[in-house]
Amino acid sequence: MPHDNEMLVRASDLRKSYGEHEAVRGVDFEILRGEAFGFLGANGAGKSTTMRMIGCVSQPTEGTLEVFGRDPRTEGAAIRARLGVVPQDNTLDGMLTVFENLVVYAGYFGIRKREARAKAAELLDFVQLTARAKDQVNELSGGMQRRLAIARSLINDPDLVILDEPTTGLDPQARHLVWERLFQLKHRGVSILLTTHYMDEAEQLCDRLVVMDEGRVIAAGSPRELIDTHVTKEVVELRFGTAHTAELAELALTLKGVGAQIEPLPDKILVYTDDADDTAAALEAREIRPTSTLARRASLEDVFLRLTGRALVEDEA
Amino acid sequence: MTVTATTTVDRTAPSATVGAWRAFNLQLALYRHVWHGTAFTSMLLPILYMVSVGIGVGSYIDPASLGGLEYAAFIAPGLICSVAVMMLGNDMVFPVFGGYQDWGGAYLAQRATPLRPLDILNGHLAYAVLFRPLTNCTIVVIVLAFFGVYSSAWAALAIVAAVLTSAALAPWLHFWASSIKNDANLNMIFRFAVMPISLFSGVFFPADQMPGFLQPLVWISPLWHGTELARAATADVAPALPPLAHIAYLVLLAVAGWFAARRVIQRRLNF
Ligand SMILES: Nc1ncnc2c1ncn2[C@@H]1O[C@H](COP(=O)(O)OP(=O)(O)OP(=O)(O)O)[C@@H](O)[C@H]1O
Ligand SMILES: [Mg+2]
Numbered sequence: 001m002p003h004d005n006e007m008l009v010r011a012s013d014l015r016k017s018y019g020e021h022e023a024v025r026g027v028d029f030e031i032l033r034g035e036a037f038g039f040l041g042a043n044g045a046g047k048s049t050t051m052r053m054i055g056c057v058s059q060p061t062e063g064t065l066e067v068f069g070r071d072p073r074t075e076g077a078a079i080r081a082r083l084g085v086v087p088q089d090n091t092l093d094g095m096l097t098v099f100e101n102l103v104v105y106a107g108y109f110g111i112r113k114r115e116a117r118a119k120a121a122e123l124l125d126f127v128q129l130t131a132r133a134k135d136q137v138n139e140l141s142g143g144m145q146r147r148l149a150i151a152r153s154l155i156n157d158p159d160l161v162i163l164d165e166p167t168t169g170l171d172p173q174a175r176h177l178v179w180e181r182l183f184q185l186k187h188r189g190v191s192i193l194l195t196t197h198y199m200d201e202a203e204q205l206c207d208r209l210v211v212m213d214e215g216r217v218i219a220a221g222s223p224r225e226l227i228d229t230h231v232t233k234e235v236v237e238l239r240f241g242t243a244h245t246a247e248l249a250e251l252a253l254t255l256k257g258v259g260a261q262i263e264p265l266p267d268k269i270l271v272y273t274d275d276a277d278d279t280a281a282a283l284e285a286r287e288i289r290p291t292s293t294l295a296r297r298a299s300l301e302d303v304f305l306r307l308t309g310r311a312l313v314e315d316e317a
Numbered sequence: 318m319t320v321t322a323t324t325t326v327d328r329t330a331p332s333a334t335v336g337a338w339r340a341f342n343l344q345l346a347l348y349r350h351v352w353h354g355t356a357f358t359s360m361l362l363p364i365l366y367m368v369s370v371g372i373g374v375g376s377y378i379d380p381a382s383l384g385g386l387e388y389a390a391f392i393a394p395g396l397i398c399s400v401a402v403m404m405l406g407n408d409m410v411f412p413v414f415g416g417y418q419d420w421g422g423a424y425l426a427q428r429a430t431p432l433r434p435l436d437i438l439n440g441h442l443a444y445a446v447l448f449r450p451l452t453n454c455t456i457v458v459i460v461l462a463f464f465g466v467y468s469s470a471w472a473a474l475a476i477v478a479a480v481l482t483s484a485a486l487a488p489w490l491h492f493w494a495s496s497i498k499n500d501a502n503l504n505m506i507f508r509f510a511v512m513p514i515s516l517f518s519g520v521f522f523p524a525d526q527m528p529g530f531l532q533p534l535v536w537i538s539p540l541w542h543g544t545e546l547a548r549a550a551t552a553d554v555a556p557a558l559p560p561l562a563h564i565a566y567l568v569l570l571a572v573a574g575w576f577a578a579r580r581v582i583q584r585r586l587n588f
Binding site for chain 2: 049052055057058059075076077078080081082083085087088089090091092093094095096100103104105107108109110111112115156157
């Protein structure tokens with residue numbers, strides 16, 4: 001919900017190469033004040049690389065990038081003074097206490113000791129870590145460390161918070177707590193930029209997002225727009241006992257016409273349809289009887305699948 | 318989270334001095350967790366050396382072979398500078414290597430803030446080169462005073478010699494630890510830098526007693542130059558070279574090392 005149209009970040013044809021390897025291959029996007037903007041993509045898509053360029057710790061190889069209307073190449077330090085960053089790896093100081101981590105970090109922004117302490121206490125309260133303030137960071141669980149990293153990123157009242165995979169590796173409960181806090185931030189009007197490979201996270205938190213794949217933006221829009229544009233309203237998942245890849249591909253051929261699109265996967269067939277009941281009826285008419293049938297609303301996961309032919313999060317082991 | 322208006326955040330790029338000072342404060346926060354341990358070590362170490370080597374070994378040594386100095390008085394200045402080198406082994410090897418690592422790397426955390434790679438380098442060096450000798454070597458100097466090893470009123474200047482020794486060595490250790498990608502190689506720094514420097518620097522016996530082919534090692538060792546200066550301060554003996562020559566060498570090494578370290582940290586913190 002942008003307050004106005006002030007542009008926080010503008011990238012055009014942004015590229016980054018590491019030697020021969022092109023990690024980001026010409027992406028364009030604009031992030032407005034007050035917005036929660038997401039980068040959705042699989043491992044290695046180039047999300048962190050893009051975040052590092054916006055965070056002014058990595059120089060673009062080509063293209064233009066503006067953050068707060070400034071040039072990261074020449075004004076990196078001043079830009080970083082207005083950013084809050086939660087890196088993919090927390091980079092917390094394990095030897096210091098929870099509280100010290102915040103106060104020391106505040107010092108990097110020139111915040112005075114007294115204010116830093118007050119701010120740190122306030123932020124610990126916000127991420128519900130007040131009780132752990134005096135503990136060494138090494139003793140915290142992964143979810144607590146993540147929350148601390150989020151608190152740390154807010155120490156300078158940033159104009160934009162960049163969160164690189166805020167909930168990866170957290171258990172469902174810890175994820176929900178982080179989501180809830182991010183939601184609060186969003187409602188306070190803090191601009192948020194986050195990367196994720198969880199489509200539910202993107203759907204819940206992002207006003208707009210881009211889908212990245214192999215260094216390119218392959219789709220952009222609000223979660224709703226992306227779903228409306230790229231997939232049908234509903235999806236029916238069909239499983240046929242132990243039938244696998246090749247057999248399913250063959251079975252898929254017999255399904256032509258029961259839905260708008262048929263997508264065979266290694267373990268199931270997806271039927272994209274505007275009406276799941278119609279599809280069920282069509283299957284019945286053809287006397288095709290899957291061992292299990294699940295009808296659900298289409299999600300961003302389906303958008304990703306349709307666009308890349310691959311699942312976003314590959315069977316998480 | 319609500320009183321956002323009260324926090325005064327500097328939204329501009331800090332000056333180089335301010336940047337280094339902010340980075341230095343991390344080291345200070347870490348030091349607060351270990352200061353009693355290091356202070357204790359700085360007290361105990363000279364006592365142990367004095368009792369075992371200074372007095373024990375010293376009873377076998379004829380002061381005439383040391384230009385009239387008692388053995389304890391001979392080794393005292395070298396000990397002061399050696400402590401500075403030992404501390405660098407703690408401060409400029411693992412913490413530097415770890416600074417870049419994605420498991421908790423302090424440099425990576427600082428890099429996301431207004432601090433620039435150069436601030437990060439200068440802040441860490443300020444701690445290793447100034448703060449540590451000025452605190453811990455001072456303790457050593459005071460403890461040694463109780464053993465009556467000083468024959469000059471200028472003995473406290475040995476601390477300056479320790480600072481110069483640190484300054485000459487610290488940026489090179491930083492450079493080396495920043496260049497290493499595999500922590501298995503970290504021990505090389507101890508094996509090929511910290512250890513030989515501690516041994517071949519005329520701390521425990523006059524450097525000219527070393528076999529001729531090892532003399533060049535002595536001449537390049539910052540600890541030897543530092544020890545010569547420190548001995549001039551504590552025992553009022555003429556150093557091997559004019560004091561200014563020793564100082565010039567140490568300063569030159571420091572400046573060259575700083576440029577080398579700056580190059581590497583800027584490369585490593587720009588992704
Ligand atoms: N410092 C680097 N040096 C060389 N290659 C790099 C570097 N950083 C990233 N890459 C490469 O760039 C590509 C994109 O990496 P990036 O970390 O941006 O992906 P990502 O979308 O964040 O993935 P993940 O979900 O796994 O975090 C990968 O192929 C990666 O190997
Ligand atoms: Mg990443």
